[in-house]
Amino acid sequence: MGVIRNEIRRLRFEHGEMTQQELAEKIGVTRQTVNAIEQGKYSPSLEAAFRISAVFGRPLESVFHYSGDE
């Protein structure tokens, strides 16, 4: 089973130290969901992933990385 990693924590820091709560409000989820995504415990829907990418103004593949079976 592959793993989806992400750069959300770094991108939040680079965007004025945006809090998880602020990001959560921008993409319409709870802070706990942002935390779960950030820690790789929950894989967001495609829509939520696009919203996160849009908030940071980055393409999807620079925010989320998929590492398949190795």
Place this chain on the structure above:
Amino acid sequence: MSFREKSAWISLLSMSVIYGVYFWSVIHSGAPAFGGLLGTVIAVVVVQVALTVGISVWKPKDAKAPRDERDKLIELRSMRVAYAGLATGIALACFFGAFDPPLVFNTNALLFILVTAETMRCGCQIVQYRRGA
């Protein structure tokens, strides 16, 4: 801890304690009174409403937030687990119903199955919230 998780804890604990006391008394006193059953259901509803209102007043912003995609996924998974428990319980009740048990037994057996399924749903929600997803 999110509002949904707190709500699941309230349901799990209130049902475990109140119905636990009820079923304990049913088993040890023999024939339960239907007034006791009604009182128990009312007690569970009152406690759950009071505690849910309490946490809503404590953190109104969390309470007003709509369920997000993770909440919905957790709810669906939990419902699947609870349904399996409910279906198994009903099948067992049908089997034992064939032996013509008294009405009091049937009523309490069905209530026990419902409470068990609901407890499984809340427990499953809490486990998933604790794990992250």
